[in-house]
Amino acid sequence: MAGNSSGTELMVPTVSDVIYRYTWNIRKYARNTHKRDSFDSPPFEFNINGILTKWNMGIRFWKGPEGKKLPNPVVLCLNLLSCGISEPEQIKIRFQFAIYNEEIKQWEMCHVSRTVLQLQTTQDMLSIGYRDLSILERHIEPRKGDVSLFVKLQLVQTEAERNSLYQDLGRLLNSQAGDIIICCDDGQEFQAHTDILRCRSPVLAYMISLKDENNRLDLHDMSGDMVQEILRYIYTDHVDNLDTLASSLLAAADRLKLPGLKVLCERSLLETITPESVASLLLLADQFNCEPLKKAALAYCEDNATSIKKTLAWKVMEIVNPDLFMEACEAGLGSSISSNLDSLPSDTDLNSLS
Known part of the structure; x- marks a missing residue:
């Protein structure tokens, strides 16, 4: 449904019945980041029920206090390049970015974003939304240095939104x-x-x-x-x-x-992994059998071994789930966490918390 030269028109009961997905493979991203100030995807078109839109994705870089380009996080943008519509119409737009994790072979989903636009025929570019995104080693294809991103995009006509099943059930709940x-x-x-x-x-x-x-x-x-x-x-x-x-x-x-x-x-927790939270998320993933979250947290441990914080959660993990603790160490932490446990609360301190 989407591509560099997609011109197919879809006729469906309402625009909200269709969710578009556009995948952007950035070739040799890792080799080119120091040379370029920005990246832009090829344009892609969606033509549905008489609404013709052209879009692209882009990456921009933040700058530090001295004006030097920062490698992470980047700013991932969604842009509306042009629109053709018979008469102006208010449209709700939902979109969701994702980045491919090369190590666990799964997409890491970002939060869903929403905005409302008054669509009209125009050739002027309009920024629809953006989010900060860290592109780490686990996201880079090891042989060529490629990075893969996608955006899921849904256009919702307000009248269709007002009469959709989920809105009707929401009103039923609120009644x-x-x-x-x-x-x-x-x-x-x-x-x-x-x-x-x-x-x-x-x-x-x-x-x-x-x-x-x-x-x-x-x-x-x-x-x-x-x-x-x-x-x-x-x-x-x-x-x-x-x-x-x-x-x-x-x-x-x-x-x-x-x-x-x-x-x-x-999916939401996948986006919140930090050096401070990774141990707690590992415990949570293991407790509730969330294999994608567990794999992502272990991959994070491997990529960020030197920055993992010595939190209480690591001490708790070593005591209540030693197998998981060893799995995290084997993922790349080595003995760095274990060797620092003396600075964490003792077993007596832990008992006093219960």
């Missing part, structure tokens, strides 16, 4: 006209619909079969914010606050048997 009340640990309560809950989660279906005579379902180990996002996902397949709740929602998704929510959380 507070359900037949069961869900009670949270902070006193918040939400109304929901037993048939929808049963269809989405076998665990909730079983809990509903045991509900009390007042049609109340107790989730007293979850906060209202957590339950609100779980219900939003159950009704609409969307989550609004993944950036702050991904770890907690991952555990809840595993417990409630919501595999789609678990995947969303895992």
Whole structure:
């Protein structure tokens, strides 16, 4: 559907039925970064229901205090190069970047971004959005130095958005006209619909079969914010606050048997790996059997062995999951973490935290 010279027009019930994907392979990226100030993809066109758009992706570099180009993070951009449309129309645009991890042979997904545009016929370039992205050794093809990126792009006409299934179900959830009340640990309560809950989660279906005579379902180990996002996902397949709740929602998704929510959380956490967080994410991935997250965290350990921080999580891992600790060391940390554990809290200190 997309390419350097794509001119095919698709006729579909609504624009929102189609998600485009454009893959950009940057040849010899590793060899050319010191020579070039920018990279731009070939233009690609989408023509659907009479809306003709031309796009490209670009990479720009930040500069340090002395004006020197910084290799990371780069700025990955999505640009609308031109648009042809019979009459101006408001369109919602959703897009998501990803970068290919050559070591684990999987795409590392960025967060979904959204914006609203008044589309009209124009030949002027418009920047739609950007994000900072670190291009590390694991992303570089070892023989040729290539880097692969892609963008998923969805155009949503506002009328179609307003009448989509997920919007209708979202309004149903917000109507507070359900037949069961869900009670949270902070006193918040939400109304929901037993048939929808049963269809989405076998665990909730079983809990509903045991509900009390007042049609109340107790989730007293979850906060209202957590339950609100779980219900939003159950009704609409969307989550609004993944950036702050991904770890907690991952555990809840595993417990409630919501595999789609678990995947969303895992993808979000892939983007948050840092020297300070990698140990905690390894523990989380191992506990809930998130193999892509675990592989990405181990690859991060290998690439960033010298910058891994000596956090409490490493001490906890060595005590409660020594096999995982050894796996991390074998991935590239060597004895660097183990040799520094003396500076971390002792077992007595750990016991005092419990």
